[in-house]
Amino acid sequence: MTQEIEAEVRALGQRARQAQGQLLARDSGAKDRALRGMAELLRRDAEDIQRANRKDLRAAEAAGRDPAFIDRLRLDESRIEAMAKGLEQIATLPDPVGEISDLTYRPSGIQVGRMRMPLGVIAMIYESRPNVTADAAGLCVKSGNAVILRGGSESLHSNLAIAERLRAALGRAQLPLDLVQYLQTPDREAVGALIRMDDLVDVVIPRGGKGLLSRIRAEATVPVIMHLDGNCHVYVDRDADAAKALKIVVNAKTQRLGTCNTAESLLLHRDRVDDLLEPLTAALREKGVEIRACSESLPRIPGAVAATEEDFATEYLAAIISLKIVDDLDAAMAHIARYGSGHTESIVTENFTTARRFLREVDSSSVMVNASTRFADGFEYGLGAEIGISTNRLHVRGPVGLEGLTLQKWIVLGDGHIRS
Amino acid sequence: MTQEIEAEVRALGQRARQAQGQLLARDSGAKDRALRGMAELLRRDAEDIQRANRKDLRAAEAAGRDPAFIDRLRLDESRIEAMAKGLEQIATLPDPVGEISDLTYRPSGIQVGRMRMPLGVIAMIYESRPNVTADAAGLCVKSGNAVILRGGSESLHSNLAIAERLRAALGRAQLPLDLVQYLQTPDREAVGALIRMDDLVDVVIPRGGKGLLSRIRAEATVPVIMHLDGNCHVYVDRDADAAKALKIVVNAKTQRLGTCNTAESLLLHRDRVDDLLEPLTAALREKGVEIRACSESLPRIPGAVAATEEDFATEYLAAIISLKIVDDLDAAMAHIARYGSGHTESIVTENFTTARRFLREVDSSSVMVNASTRFADGFEYGLGAEIGISTNRLHVRGPVGLEGLTLQKWIVLGDGHIRS
Structure with a gap:
């Protein structure tokens, strides 16, 4: 049985590798036509896709899944339209493949430069949201890669209905269908085979809950692009502007609670405890945020709970924030280095030198000055689209x-x- | 015992991590002073280093190692001077750390850009050449990383003598000594622990023979930057200039036999067999190169040997080349995709369209037109230094x-x- 599964996954990988090689010879126009064709077929077949989706929804309801899960799974007309628009948006982005840069003459007389190339074959492993099927396929094809998709079993019918249209559009644009393949084998072993197939898969991108992400990170031998946690910090410095601090802390924590770029921990400079602790925590409590406070701040915050070591290392994804009073910039950065997850950290300060040090010395994937951590996002950064966030x-x-x-x-x- | 070794390697990793974090706060000048100090101490203590090297040489001779091995191991004054000059050269290169690029305003009003940062902790695992100790340490420190060095046991005394001077120079420049550490534990297990210490080592760079490289690739869970093979191709196209083809093929194969960017396989367009097969193979044979020929070319080349499938996949690192007649550009590129190692491939052609397709569609780390594969090198490309080549x-x-x-x-x- 295991051998059969492995053979099946390898066959997928070989077809992906071959399709990707063929794509190198094709121009940007063909890829963009395929992407626009995908959008067209998703719109045309929206009813069929919703019918497939209803199968998944009924099964999920019968299995007693919670309403949030059911909602993520649901594909209504507006979500299908959003997938189509997303694909059309990707089609408008510049093609990165073949881009030549830094072409210069060397003393030997040769001209040396760099050309951007696809990574090869990408395995995309995700959970319930079926829109990832279209988003990931669009980004992979546009960037010249082949993708092997593997969504959660609860969304199988929805994902297959979408993938079928994506493949049909590739065919219409005379591109290899196997640029987009869906790994259907229900067995969990199939994923294990996929993420250890070093010769046929170049990178694994997982999207989903921490259970899935931890498993992929632990078991994959293929390189993985991912972030496990988004334990993001806002540090309100001695030289913070009070109004900016208030705006940024509230926005970073409460604008959306469940996203990876939401702030989970607030660091406050000791010299600003007297004027800022009360308004900051009051504003958060007004938004329903529970405060887990360090021993020093705890007695000064009504309704606060004592923070444990564990709290400072936790991504709550909920209306909770940990709070610590720190002595200075160095203490704030040491705290971030110790408890942070390398995702996004922001300082609120008017001090040029402090800002400059924070930007350079904090080693996270996004480092901000006087801006909400919620900006850490491919669209906000101008990438035009985003397949995930990497730490x-x-x-x-x-x-x-x-x-x-x-x-x-x-x-x-x-x-x-x-x-x- | 195993636990003891693991604890020792982890302690090294923790010290490296801490030292690297401290380095983020230091400026370029301190790093450059350290590099120049390293050069100074290597020169000042050249005699001590040679004394340590003689211990290694005597042991290698006693163990009956071959002359090429002994030669790679030997540190004479000129090689110590070359190490010192290499470090001074690295000091003159621009500091990549903290470089900000693409800083632009977004519609939201935020400014978004990118800042270059060190990778973190690098494990450098290498074989007999002791100069790698200084070269690797210089590049890692300049780029803001900490390095854990592990050379071959045959060069232990030489490597330790060099590493001691490198650390002393870090101390003189008030930088953390643990930016450069040497893993001394003789057990092979220590390397195993090092390359699986995902939380404390960010990347492994191996340098050495295929035995070492294969082992590292198979056993490491930390990401590895390396190339296993350099099975480089020269494709002489239908529209090749005969004189250029001759020059390039001979240089790519014979300028140095043992380097990874040496050509190992010659592909010749069918239409040029009549005028080019004889002069190309005669020029190679004159340089003492054995030709392993495809069935079609074999009868036409005096002294040639029949090539097997294995030959086309082999990096000889010797005076041998495989040769295949191909129908056209597509056949040449298909051959490269099948047998190549993704290192370096060159086409000889005067045809603009053919050159353009080869550049785009060949998926190797270096792709060339009308130039010898021997140019694939960090110095030739203008990097100023090179820690290795990656496929x-x-x-x-x-x-x-x-x-x-x-x-x-x-x-x-x-x-x-x-x-x-």
Whole structure:
């Protein structure tokens, strides 16, 4: 059985590899036609897709899944339209593949530069939201990659209905269908085979809950682009502007509670406890946020709970924030280095030198001055789209758009040049 | 015992992590002073280093190692001077750390850009050449990283003598000594622990023979930057200039036999067999190169040997080349995709369209037109130095210099901006 599954997954990988190689010879126009065709077929077949989605919804309801889960799973007309619009938006982005940069003459007479190339074959593993099927496929194809999709079993009918249209659109644009494949085998082992198939899969991108992400990180031998936690900090410095601090802390924590760029921890400079602790915590409590406070701040905050070590390391994804009073910038940065997840940190300060140090010395994928952590997002950064956010130390850090799905090779142009 | 070794390696990793964090706060000048100090101490203590080296040489001779091995191990005055000059050269290169690029205003009003940061802790695992100790340490420190060095046991005394001077120079420049550490534990297990210490080591860079490289690739869970093979191709196209083809093929194969960018396989367009097969193979044979020929070319080449499938996939690192007649550009590129190692490939052609297709569609770390594969080198490309060559599909491809040891994070500058 295991061997059968492995053979099936390998066959998928081989078809993906071959399709990706063929795509290298095709121009940007063909890819964009395919993306626009995908949008067209999703719209045309919206009813069929919703019918497939209803199967998934009924099964999820029968299984007693909670309303939030059911909502993420649901594909109504507006969500299908959003997928289509997303694909059309990707079609309008510049093609990163083949982009040549830094082409210069060297003393030897050769011209040396770099050309951007696809990574190869991407395995995309995700949970209930079926729109990831279209979003991920669009970004992978545009960036010249082949993708093997594997969504949650609860959304299988929805995902297959979408993937079928994506493949049909590739066919219409005369591109290889196997640029987009869906791994259907229900067995969990199939995912295990996929993420250890080093010779046929170049990178794994998981999207979903921490259970899925931890498993992928632990078991994959193929490189993984991901972030596990978004334990984001706002540090209100000694030289913070009070109004900015208030705006940013409230926005970073409460604008949306469940996103990875939401602030989970507030650090407050000791010299600003007297004037800022009360208004900051009052504003948060007014928004329904529970405060888990360090021993020093605890007695001064009505209704606050004592923070444990664990709290400072926790991504709540809920209306809770941890709070710590710190002595100075160094203490704030040491706290972030110790408890942070390398996702996004923001300082509120009017001090030029303090801001400059924070920007340089904080080693997170996004580092901000006087801005809400909620800005850490591919669209806000101008990437045009986002396949995920990476806290990796290698390849790509922060929001991952088309460029993150490519890598530069070197090109050399000569006129019969040889090395002496 | 195993636990003891693991604890020892972890302690090294923790010290490296801490030292690297401290380095983020230091400026370029301190790093450059340390590098120049390293050069100074290597020169000052050249005799002590040679004394330590003689211990290694005697042991290697007693163990009956071959002359090429002994030669790689030997540190004479000129090699110590070369190490010192290399460090001074690295000191003159621009500091990649903190470099800000693409800082632009977004419609939301925030300014978004990227800042280059060190990777973190690098494990450098290498074989007999002791100069790697200084070269790798210089590149890692300049790029803001900490390095854990592990050389071959045969060069232990030499490596330790060098590492001691490097650390002393860090101390003189008031930088943390643990930016450069040497893993001394003789057990092989220590390397195993090092390359699986995901939380404390960010990347492994191996340098050495295929035995070492294969082992690291198979066993590491930390990401590895490396190339296993350099099975480089020269394709002489239908529209090749005969004189350029001759020059390039001979140089690519024979300028140095043992380097990874040496050509190992020659592809010849069918239409040029009549005029080019004889002169190309005669020139190679004159340089003492054995030709392993495809069935079609074999009868036409005096002294040639029949090539097997294995030959086309082999990096000889010797005076041998495989040769295949191909029908056209597509056949040449298909052959490269099948047998190549993704290192370096060159086409000889005067045809603009053919050159353009080869550049775009060949998926190797260096792709060349009318130039010898021997140019694939960090110095020739203008990187100023090179820690290795990567055929990875992620992070960095081709020669790896200072930039390859860094990664861009995102920075956001605001004025109290929040997301709505």
